Amino acid sequence: MATGGTSSSSEEGFLSRMALNDNKAGMEGLNRDKINKIIMESSKGSRFYENELKKEQQVNQRIERMMLQKAHITEQQLSKAQAQVEKMTSDLERGRDLSRVIVHVDMDAFYAAVETRDCPDLMDKPMAVGSMSMLSTSNYHARKFGVRAAMPGFIAKKLCPNLVIVPTNFDKYRAVSAEVREVFADYDPHFLPMSLDEAYLDISDHLEQRRGWPETDLVYLSPSLSLVEEHGDLQETVEVEGLSPVLFENSPSSSPCLQDAAGGEVEVFGTCAEEAVREMRFRIEQKTSLTASAGIAPNMMLAKVCSDKNKPNGQYKLSSNRQAVIDFIQDLPVRKVSGIGKVTEKMLGALGITSCSHLGQEMALLALLFSETSWHHFLHISMGLGSTHIERDGERKSMSTERTFGEMSALKEQFSLCRELCQDLAQDLQKEALKGKTVTLKLKNVNFEVKTRAWTLPCAVATTEELFAVAKDLLKTEIDNVSPQPLRLRLMGVRVSSFASADDKKPLQKSIVGFLHKKQTNSSSTSQISHKPVKEHLPKPPGLTQPSACPSLVQQRQGQEGHAWVPSRGGVEVGRTGEDQQSFLQRAHAQSLRLQAEREDPPEKGDWNDSLTCPVCFREVNTTELTVFNRHIDQCLSGVTMGQNNHTDTELERGPSSTTGLLLYETSTANIPLSAVGLNPVCLNTCPNGGVSIHRGTDPNTLKGSSQSDPHVRDCLLSTGGPRPMTTPKPESRDHRGPALTCPVCQETQDTNDLTLFNLHVDLCLNQEVLHELGGLAPVDRTTHTAPPAAHKGLCFRDVLFTE
DNA sequence: CTGACTTTGTCCG
DNA sequence: CTGGCGGACAAAGTCAG
Structure with a gap:
């Protein structure tokens, strides 16, 4: 190796x-x-x-x-694998379903075709849609020069100096796509769109009905007038000729094509699958002046391959019998199959496998060399199997936003951009009323090296401030890791995942018990070490799954990775151990939240703001009635102490009206002594929803009462689920070391060994720092900021998608 | 060992 | 000069239990 x-x-x-x-x-x-x-x-x-x-x-x-x-690999292993493969093969064969008729429809050079339609001058020129930095698609003329999607424009220009590059017009493509989808819906109301320009349809049911139709229903007229009207809605300038500029010189029309009295075309279609698909493509062309290609096959995998076969403006049907499928698959290059990309192709190529028949021949070997999911996939392909029923994707699993720009090294700019991304993401989240528990920061440096850093919170978050509170810490940790050198970035992104709504809809009720049991387990199993200083058990700071907070380990990483991400020397601040960073980060979260909340936003009117987060179980209680909420906490507490819970569905129902965090603070502290719960400032601050308001105005002395050795304190931290405790616990504990805490922000030694007091100091210190960092920045203005100021030299890419 | 979680890589359009 | 964005998923590493 x-x-x-x-x-x-x-x-x-x-x-x-x-x-x-x-x-x-x-x-x-x-x-x-x-x-x-x-x-x-x-x-x-x-x-x-x-x-x-x-x-x-x-x-x-x-x-x-x-x-x-x-x-x-031994002969024995191989024959054992062979037996396994054969067993599986026969099982799969038994389940082979050839009864469905699946269609994959793909618009030809979609964006380029739309642009050409609206500007016929482009018709006979090599053109591409995109920018000098990146092309989304190219027309067929340009493809002859090797110009294609995913190629930067400046290289395309070298291949084809006369190439015309048209900027993307996303709204237009969306509008055209909507028209196309209307046609799809007539053939399969449950069709599955894969992007603006392609979709899967199951036309089995349509064909069933179609067989009974009278012939008059199978005739389509396309008088030029109606076409003009249709397009008149869409854009101001319309070609009066009716039918489109022809995109492709050879448009083989194998169906009868007549001229009716009004000068429009008349097409008659039969009842079989091919005729139905031809009709669909005809209607798409009538409606949009754009051509589509299609594949018809018994499953999605094959339909996709088939749609590529007679592209552009063509279709291919693979008949629904086993032998036809087997024959079709034999010589098919593996690279043609969706899901097998550059890397897999190369790996298979190293084994002498280039076609699907090779795949079948080498299955035993593949079963030994690849993971189960991988070789199962290969086996399906080699047998010509694929999904036979199309399903709309379930709930989304993540949402993200990222941006590429010219080199950016200034801290101020980096934090400002980070905030901007969080704001954009928060807006997108709000549109779908989503909140997520995991926030991931993505960085790409000028050498194109990519890094991601994630942190999972106990509560789902969604607002700019909440996202930024986390993302900024993740960013700060990475900056600290390479300091004193700056991060030289070319891309930054923020992603949210682990959506609460997804969990909520699922088997949540039953999981509450498990949830609490889990906490219990944590407490009891760790209680044996509860006498140790809490800090040893604090989670890692964000981004430090690799234990790089420890200087010696940073060195080790350097040796292993040796690339630009790792600082050439240490990169760890004096006195900033993992422990320091942790408390720093914990405080930082609350601090940012508080700062941001106070600085600008009145509480937002989003749905989820009508709920309160229980500080014990961390779940949202959908009420704003404090008495109800307190009763929930009471029951939650007794559930915790008694090893069970008393949550009921009714408690979780959404309540009306609104309340403020301050009220929450007053009542919750009034009714429940924090020490009784084992709540502590760290715990509360970890929870963005509960932390801010509860902490506000709290007497440090009261909070100090929550003993640091209480298992619950640690559980609260662990329950963030994200950064886990440091691999190597800090050998010496400050708590036993006398007053020698160094503030990671101001770098000054604090005359206390009390963590709460120390954290309060860090809070104040951070407050200053954050204000300083952000204070000088103008409020983010989306309209002006998308065009980046001076130092964002590069272009911003948004809404770019490929079409082939 | 298993499950939960993070990070990286692959693939798609 | 100028090499994207957003989403899903899987592999692999690590840690706790």
């Missing part, structure tokens, strides 16, 4: 990553070598290229490991 003898194959490796990907339609028979030479010349030496090279070598090492593994 340590041989790293990839240099011999690095040249070839380079090609496989960087070279033209010509397996798609419209790229046949062009001068690959010449094109690749130009791509190389424009790429060589760039940071992007260097990074691609690095990734390529990682793939090569993966392949080497795989080959090594292969060499150690």
Whole structure:
């Protein structure tokens, strides 16, 4: 493994990553070598290229490991695997379903076609949609030069100097897409859109009905007048000729095509699947002046491959009998199958597998070399199996926003951008009324190296302030990790996942018991060490799954990774141990929340603001009646102490009206002594919803009463579920060391060993710092800020999608 | 060992 | 000069129990 003898194959490796990907339609028979030479010349030496090279070598090492593994496989293992594969094959064969008729429809060069339709001058020119930095799609003329989606415009220009690059017009594509989808819905009301320009349909039911239709229902008229009217709604300038500029010279119309009296076309369609799909494509073209291609097959996997077969403006039907499917699959290159990309293709290629028939022949080997999910997937492909019923995607699992820009190194800018991203994300979250518990920061440095750092909170969050409170800490940790050098970023992103709504709808009620049991388990199992200083058990600060908060371990990481992300020296502030960072971060969260909340936002009017978060079980209680809420906490507490819970459905029902955090503070502290619950400021601050208001105005001395050794304190921290305790506990504890705490913000030694007091100091200190950091920044103005100011040199990309 | 969680990588359009 | 965005999922590592 340590041989790293990839240099011999690095040249070839380079090609496989960087070279033209010509397996798609419209790229046949062009001068690959010449094109690749130009791509190389424009790429060589760039940071992007260097990074691609690095990734390529990682793939090569993966392949080497795989080959090594292969060499150690015994005949016995192989025959055992063979038996397993055969068993599975026959099971799958028994379940093969050829009864459905699945269609994959794909608009031809969608964005480019829309732009050409609206500007016929472009028709006979090579053109692409996108920017100098990135192209979304290209027309077929441009593809002859090797210009294709996912290629930067400046390289495309070198391949094809006359290339016209049209900026993306997303709203327009969305509008056209909506028209197309109206047609889809007539054939399958449950059709599955994959993007603006493609969809899967199950037309089995439609065909059933269609068989009984009278012939008059199968005739479509397209008088030019009606076409004009339709488009008149869409845009101001309309070509009066009616039918579109022709995108593709060869539009084979195999159905009868007549001229009616009004000069429109008349088409008659039959009742079989092919006729139905031809009719659908005809109607799409009538409606939008754009052409589509389609594949008809017994499952989604095959339909997708088929739709590519006669592209553009064509269709292909694979008949629904087993032998036809087997024959079709035999010579199919594995790369054509959706889900097998560059890397998998290369790995399989190393084993001599390029076609699906190879896949079938080598299944036993694949079962030994790949994970279960992978080889199961391969087996399905080799048998020509795929999904036979299309389903709309369930609830979304994450939501994110990210932005690329010119090099950014200034802290102030980085925090400002981070905040902006959080704000954008908060807006998007609000649109779908979502809240998530996990916040992930994504960074890409100028060398194209990507890093993600996540932190999971006990409560779902959604507002700008909440997101920023977390994201900013994650960012700060990364900055601290490389300090005194700056982070030289080219991309930043924020993602939210672990949505509360998804959990809420599911088996939540039954899980409350489990939830509390879990807490109980935590408490009891860790109670044996509860006499130790709490800080040893604090979760890791964000972004430190690798134990890099410990200086010695940072060194170790440097040795292992050795790239630009790791600081050349230490990078850990004096006195900023994992423990310090933790308290710092805990405080920072609450601090930001408080700051932001106080500075700008009155409480938002979102749905979820009508609920309160229980400080014991961390669940939202959908009431704003404090008496109800307190009763919940009472029951929750007795549940905790008695090892059971008394939650009922009725308690969780949504209550009306609104309340303030301050009221929560007053009543909850009045009725429940914090010490009785074991609540502590850290606990409360960890919870963005409960923490802010409860903490506000709290007497430190009261809170101090919550003993640090109380298991609940630790559980509250652990219940963040995110950063886990440090791998290597700090050997010496400050609590036994006398007054020697150093503030991670001001770097001054504090004359106390009381954590609560110390944290309060850090709070104040951070307050100053955050205000200083952000105070100078103008309030984020979305309209002006999307065009980045001075130092954001690069372009911002938004709403960019590929279409092929 | 298993489950929960984080990080990275692959793939898609 | 200029090499994207957003989503899903899987692998692999780590830790706690």
